[in-house]
Amino acid sequence: MLVLLSTLAPFFPLIAGFRQRSSIIWWYCLFSLTTDLLTYYLRQQEIQLSLPGNIFAGIEFLCLLFFYKNKVFLRRNTLFYIILASGILFFLTTTSLGPGWFTLNRMGITMFLLLYIVLALTGFYMLLREQNSRSAERSSFFWVNTAVLLFASGAFFMFLYTANIKSAADKKALSQLWFTLFQVINILKNILLGIALIQKQER
Amino acid sequence: MNTTSIVILGVSAMLLMAMGVIVFVVLYQRRVIQTQIQIEQLNHSKQQELLHASIQSEEEERMRIASELHDDVAPTLASIRLYLSTAAGRPDDNSLILQSKVLLDESLQKIRNIAHKLQPSTLYYLGLQVSLQSLADMINNSESVQASYTIAQDIPRLEEQTELSVYRVVQELTNNIIKHAHARSLTISSALQEQQLIVSIHHNGIGITQQLYEELIYKKGAIGLKNIMTRLKSIRAQICFEQLEANAFAIRLTVPFTLP
Numbered sequence A: 001m002l003v004l005l006s007t008l009a010p011f012f013p014l015i016a017g018f019r020q021r022s023s024i025i026w027w028y029c030l031f032s033l034t035t036d037l038l039t040y041y042l043r044q045q046e047i048q049l050s051l052p053g054n055i056f057a058g059i060e061f062l063c064l065l066f067f068y069k070n071k072v073f074l075r076r077n078t079l080f081y082i083i084l085a086s087g088i089l090f091f092l093t094t095t096s097l098g099p100g101w102f103t104l105n106r107m108g109i110t111m112f113l114l115l116y117i118v119l120a121l122t123g124f125y126m127l128l129r130e131q132n133s134r135s136a137e138r139s140s141f142f143w144v145n146t147a148v149l150l151f152a153s154g155a156f157f158m159f160l161y162t163a164n165i166k167s168a169a170d171k172k173a174l175s176q177l178w179f180t181l182f183q184v185i186n187i188l189k190n191i192l193l194g195i196a197l198i199q200k201q202e203r
Numbered sequence B: 001m002n003t004t005s006i007v008i009l010g011v012s013a014m015l016l017m018a019m020g021v022i023v024f025v026v027l028y029q030r031r032v033i034q035t036q037i038q039i040e041q042l043n044h045s046k047q048q049e050l051l052h053a054s055i056q057s058e059e060e061e062r063m064r065i066a067s068e069l070h071d072d073v074a075p076t077l078a079s080i081r082l083y084l085s086t087a088a089g090r091p092d093d094n095s096l097i098l099q100s101k102v103l104l105d106e107s108l109q110k111i112r113n114i115a116h117k118l119q120p121s122t123l124y125y126l127g128l129q130v131s132l133q134s135l136a137d138m139i140n141n142s143e144s145v146q147a148s149y150t151i152a153q154d155i156p157r158l159e160e161q162t163e164l165s166v167y168r169v170v171q172e173l174t175n176n177i178i179k180h181a182h183a184r185s186l187t188i189s190s191a192l193q194e195q196q197l198i199v200s201i202h203h204n205g206i207g208i209t210q211q212l213y214e215e216l217i218y219k220k221g222a223i224g225l226k227n228i229m230t231r232l233k234s235i236r237a238q239i240c241f242e243q244l245e246a247n248a249f250a251i252r253l254t255v256p257f258t259l260p
Helices: A002-008 A011-016 A024-044 A051-069 A077-097 A106-130 A140-160 A162-167 A171-198 B003-089 B095-118 B121-126 B128-141 B160-181 B210-217 B223-234
Strands: B146-151 B185-192 B196-203 B238-245 B248-256
Touching (some): A002 A024, A011 A024, A011 A171, A024 A051, A024 A171, A051 A077, A051 A106, A077 A106, A106 B003, A140 B003, B003 B223, B121 B128, B128 B146, B128 B160, B128 B185, B210 B223, B223 B238
Antiparallel strands (some): B185 B196
């Protein structure tokens, strides 16, 4: 039930933000739904293939980085392109030289999650620096930031600790816990992104 | 501690930290909004107060003119009317006609004085320097206070609005010094410094300090001081109150100007 909920969770932001299809977050949710459905199907067919996961990690990186481009990297285009280039290069290298494209590149994803935490924190800093007279909860950017920070913080520790699962005595139970936690965080992220897409977009 | 507990604790700790950040952002933003609202309210009430002070001052000015016309000019004109009526019955008596002429001259002077207070013609035709000299002479003639005017450099003709505002502020300040500070002598002086006109008023009464001035303009009442502030603000001028010695006070006006 939880797996199904988590798989279908991106439907909420997609429906809630249907009028905001031009938003990069809406497209991110669409990619997320496609990947989740594909992964769900592969799991049902008992096919162990992490290629969709790896591709989605790259798309997620591009989507979130471009989302933060005009919010965090104000007049710092060089830094943005350095992060973009090094991120892609890092992910491609660690995937190709490491586990390969058919196994999930956990190290690459962990580094991306760390970057999302930093981006979300910087996003909050920019939000406070703006000293906007509108309350934060009415801002779409605030909700996206909240979603990214909560998701990245939770998932970061889980991906960081993945290596220990293999060597743990209760490997099966731990894997089950890992997936349960991840699905809960994924549902939470999609609810928050849905709230973000309901809010009026800032220019 | 087993691996399961570590994972649960770690994820919970990370989520708690993230939530802490979010709660902080929300609370901080709320505090900022609250402060902004308070500042807006303060500005609004200050503007209301200044508007009120300006209206009240206008009303007071009207009342002053009305009372001068009613209590001073009108009785004199009534006396002239009476003298002339009596003189009509005594064609051989010239003294009443002469007395009427004296009273008519007096009335004319009073009307001129009222007109001068409303819009000093010297300011319009001869400029600030002559008007300040004339103001000092007028105070001196009242014999209650010894007043003088000194100049370091000749003041050029400035923009009409600047000249009128400076004159009115000096007039209000000297009135206050005479009325509230009980000074025995006051000196008005002016100087020019790099596109700035400096007008100082020194007196030996019981004056106010800058701190007291700032307290007074934020309190109710003190309409004169609020008008001074509004006038100075309109010409981007500054005022500074200083206590030099026990019975020596100075007020300094710094007025930026551009020649018309």
